[in-house]
Amino acid sequence: MSQTFDLAELKRRMQGAVATLKHELGGLRTGRASASLVEPIHVDAYGQHTPLNQVATISVPEPRLIAVQVWDKALVGAVERAIRDSNLGLNPNVEGQTLRIRTPELNEQRRKELVKVAHKYAEESRVAVRHVRRDGIDILKKLLKDHAIPEDDEKRHAVEVQKATDDVIHEIDALLATKEKEIMQI
Structure with a gap:
């Protein structure tokens, strides 16, 4: 079975990590x-x-x-x-x-604990996104090795995968920053 490179599928998988993060952060209630x-x-x-x-x-x-x-x-x-x-x-x-x-009242210590949990969730999402990036790069390397795509295409697609990864990581960081602000607000 030959593998094909599908940037849209990789982006869909990365957005799955973002959706999971949104669900987990939604569970971190602020009071x-x-x-x-x-x-x-x-x-x-x-x-x-x-x-x-x-x-x-x-x-x-x-x-x-x-x-x-x-x-x-x-x-x-x-x-x-x-x-x-x-x-x-x-x-x-x-x-x-x-x-x-x-549910306990949120004191300063409890808020900091919730922020740590939020950071843990965000890091798990970043790791998931990096795994998707690695899968995409591995497919490209295999296609190049099998002479299924030229080297120029492999490099161009690798740049696209990295850009998609950077965009999703930025989205994850923005979600985390918003949730952290919400948790620390008294």
């Missing part, structure tokens, strides 16, 4: 409870890493309270552990199969 705060959390369920919303119903009955209704009684402990280990500073109270999570 209000939100279901998206706990949605990125994964639970060790049935021997797999499963998203929280696939093992429980997440609701927000009050502005500072998240309720997680676990469907399988055997998973309550795993869900509680996953929430505690999520670096979000959440401490669930277990009531049967329901976990009640009070």
Whole structure:
């Protein structure tokens, strides 16, 4: 099977990393409870890493309270552990199969912790984008080696891939800066 170079496909994959970052940053709430705060959390369920919303119903009955209704009684402990280990500073109270999570007031230290989490999410997105760039460059090198494209085309496409990468990294940095400003605002 011969590979083909498709810049549009590489850009689509890079935008996937941006979409994931937007979703994760949306979960970093600045003072209000939100279901998206706990949605990125994964639970060790049935021997797999499963998203929280696939093992429980997440609701927000009050502005500072998240309720997680676990469907399988055997998973309550795993869900509680996953929430505690999520670096979000959440401490669930277990009531049967329901976990009640009070969202803490944001003090200066908590805001700084949230900014660190936001930076971690952004770095994961940058790494994902760089992986896509590497895949694209590898395809170009292989096509050049197989004499499927001339050297000029390989160089031109490599520059296009790098420009697309730079644009997406810039977009990620802008999203991070906006979220950081939002978190630190009192």
